[in-house]
Amino acid sequence: MTRYFYRHNLIAMVSQRTIRDLINETSQALTGTERKLSTTLLSDYPFAGLEPIQVLAERTGVSSPSISRFVSKLGFQGYQDFQRQLIQELKASQRSPIELMVEEREVDGSFLGDFTKRASALMEEMAHSITDAQFHRVGTLLSDPNRRVFVLGGRVSDLVAQTLSRHLKRLRDDVFHMESDPETWPDNLLKMRSKDVLFVVDFRRYQQSISDLAKMAANERKANVIVLTDKWLSPAVTYASETLAVPVESGTVWDSYAAGFTLMEALMTRVAESDWKKHGKRVAAWDALNEGRQKQKNDT
Incomplete structure (x- = not known):
């Protein structure tokens, strides 16, 4: 070993x-x-x-x-x-990679194989911790064309948030990925209407600015705040209508976002397939525009 x-x-x-x-x-x-x-x-x-x-x-x-x-x-x-x-x-909830790497452990088989087993265990746990009812509620909110959707993540976890927002934009209108700079947030907050959705991703070593944003969105704009976080729970959940707590500890030096990415892919698929006749047309139109832009670029 x-x-x-x-x-x-x-x-x-x-x-x-x-x-x-x-x-x-x-x-x-x-x-x-x-x-x-x-x-x-x-x-x-x-x-x-x-x-x-x-x-x-x-x-x-x-x-x-x-x-x-x-x-x-x-x-x-x-x-x-x-x-x-x-x-x-x-x-x-505040542990850093330096604090996580404190003792030696034997790897079962190859490094990649062992790591994959760990990621798979986290995804399986996530599937049991998120109820079907909650998954359905969040999917319904994200697919509702009458609600604008605003998405933001933390310093690293914004990669998870981008996975959601980039795919949602291909499926529906009025999806906004917010910049990390709080100075730009008032523009998005002023766009928010009652019952719109703010989806934030905030894992441990939480960012106070994300909690502040959730508070303003919930209290001042009356938006539905959805928080994707870990079992220690971001302070932003205080203002959340839905909290998606997924496992992140894989026993390695890094927290794993495998469960978070998997949940985002499941939600994107759920939204797409909720009305594929409509969403498929938008995806086709999106792809056609990209192909036309690429052809025009090659011709010049």
Whole structure:
């Protein structure tokens, strides 16, 4: 076996659940008091859970013993154990490649083969974490001709956003890929109408500017904000009507966007095939114009 430097075992990384996941999984079994507490924790996640238990009790009107019972129901030994997990999640959301590359791991077979297995595992996990109902809702929003669609990603994740916007432009009108410079955003914000769509991509080491944009789009322009992010959740999800959380940790020095790209391709295909008779005509016209431009260029 060949040795390379990686962070953790793949299975351990893709199966790790956040406290948000645990709360959502137990939602049906919660009492009225516990649902009130969980709402507070999720609405200001993870920071509400980092407050002292007495402060959280006063804020929610839920007694300290009830909070202790709640975290025990989630599987923690006590409130301090619960907070330690939240702190670990918060640290994980800001990890850089330098921090990820901390220990040695044996590669199973060839490097490319091992890496492909990791990417495949992330895509499979994504397919189970995004429900059919949510996928349908997002696809419907993106295909609605009465809604303009604005798309933007982060420093690196904008590559994922471009995959979506470039294909959507071939399928429908009124798709705008926003520039990374916030100074240009007012022009796009002024174009947004109520119920238009802002689709943002923001993975860990999040950009505050993207969260600020989501806030303005949701609060001032009344747009539907869709956020593609990871399990630690971009701050922009506070303003999202739909949150698509996909796995990114492959156990290597880099986070993987394989699941994000796959989800974008699935959405593009869903939009295209929702009305291919109409969309196919636009694709054909688009290709004809490109071919005509190329022929004219060759003739000169």
